[in-house]
Amino acid sequence: MVMVNPDKDLSAITAALILIGNELLSGRTRDANLNYLAQRLNEVGISLVEARVIPDVEETIISHVNELRRRATYVFTTGGIGPTHDDITAESVAKAFDVPLIRHPEAERRLLQYFTTRGVEVNEARLRMANTPQGAELIANQISVAPGFFIDNVYVMAGVPKVMQVMVDEILPRLQHRAPITSATVVCDLPEGTVAMGLREIQLKFAELSIGSYPGRANTGYRVSLVVRGANSERVTAAAADIESLVRDLGGHIERD
Numbered sequence: 001m002v003m004v005n006p007d008k009d010l011s012a013i014t015a016a017l018i019l020i021g022n023e024l025l026s027g028r029t030r031d032a033n034l035n036y037l038a039q040r041l042n043e044v045g046i047s048l049v050e051a052r053v054i055p056d057v058e059e060t061i062i063s064h065v066n067e068l069r070r071r072a073t074y075v076f077t078t079g080g081i082g083p084t085h086d087d088i089t090a091e092s093v094a095k096a097f098d099v100p101l102i103r104h105p106e107a108e109r110r111l112l113q114y115f116t117t118r119g120v121e122v123n124e125a126r127l128r129m130a131n132t133p134q135g136a137e138l139i140a141n142q143i144s145v146a147p148g149f150f151i152d153n154v155y156v157m158a159g160v161p162k163v164m165q166v167m168v169d170e171i172l173p174r175l176q177h178r179a180p181i182t183s184a185t186v187v188c189d190l191p192e193g194t195v196a197m198g199l200r201e202i203q204l205k206f207a208e209l210s211i212g213s214y215p216g217r218a219n220t221g222y223r224v225s226l227v228v229r230g231a232n233s234e235r236v237t238a239a240a241a242d243i244e245s246l247v248r249d250l251g252g253h254i255e256r257d
Contacts (some may be wrong), residue, residue: 013178015041016072017051018064020079020089021159024053041166045178045231046074050241056080061092069096069154074175079159081148083125090149091148092154094133099208104132107147114145139167182233186226189218190252198246199226206239208232223255 015035023029031053038048047074054060061080068075080089094101094161107130131145132138139148139155141163148157148167157167188195192215203211209230216223226247228239247254 004136008131013046013074013176014049014072015046015074015076016068017048018061018068018075018077019051019053019078019159020056020061021053022055022086024079025055033159033164036161036165037076037168040172040179044172044175045180046175046221047181056086056088058088058092058095060139061089062096065093065096065154069152073153075154077154078164081146081156083128087128089156090131090133093151093154096154097133097135097151099134099151101131102134103127104130104136104138104147104149107138107149110145110147140170142166142170179231179233181231182236183227183229183231184236185228186240186243186247187255188224188226188247188252189222189255190224190247190250191215191222192224194250195224195226195246198250199243202239202242202246205242206230206235209235209239209244211239230242 010057017034019031019033024031030116034051050068050105052064052068054064065075065077077089077093077114080087080092083186091101108127111127111130112122114120120126132149133151136149136151139150139157141147141158143163143166145159148155150156150171155171157164157195194214196212199211199213206228209232212227212229214225216225228236228242228243230236230239244254
């Protein structure tokens with residue numbers, strides 16, 4: 001894979017994702033949250049510029065949260081806000097912001113109502129899910145009630161994909177938006193090394209866009225997807241047209257749907 005412009009910030013609004021959980025690093029759990037968040041952010045013009053997978057270790061969570069919240073417009077975390085001893089994300093984020101961890105009154109009310117309605121035993125472990133950094137606001141959970149929260153530009157969500165997805169849908173309207181990030185793909189039968197120099201020239205011409213080359217194989221030989229991404233759809237279309245011209249000039253064929 002050749003990424004001609006991998007670090008290009010596609011808009012002034014950026015996001016980073018921290019996937020928290022030993023189970024992700026061990027391979028016991030397959031992540032489904034990165035793909036969903038990236039797609040949903042693209043729809044509202046927010047560029048997901050970085051994603052990290054880290055363990056349930058307090059010092060590690062604190063350092064990554066503090067680093068990324070200074071660099072990205074928004075930081076999202078998933079995992080570690082359940083009732084068990086290794087769910088330490090809320091405590092860690094509180095320490096990252098140097099504020100106390102509190103029992104959020106509204107979160108506690110929602111949980112108690114939920115438990116009472118369903119005849120679930122109320123215990124301290126379950127009530128831990130009402131803990132948030134002081135000053136945090138809640139992110140509603142329409143599936144299992146236990147909320148996420150956000151403080152400043154850090155949004156803390158559940159790791160369970162269905163719950164994480166409803167939390168994302170809940171918070172997106174609150175975020176600063178830009179034009180949706182659009183993309184265009186040119187699929188051809190040339191190897192990457194053949195198109196690389198010409199692709200670089202096109203990148204220089206369209207410096208505000210991100211252009212990537214993703215190789216594969218087909219029964220007939222090479223199959224390369226040349227992808228253009230950016231916030232200006234007209235510029236994306238123009239860059240894709242230049243790429244098509246490049247492919248033809250090099251004797252390649254473009255795959256059509």
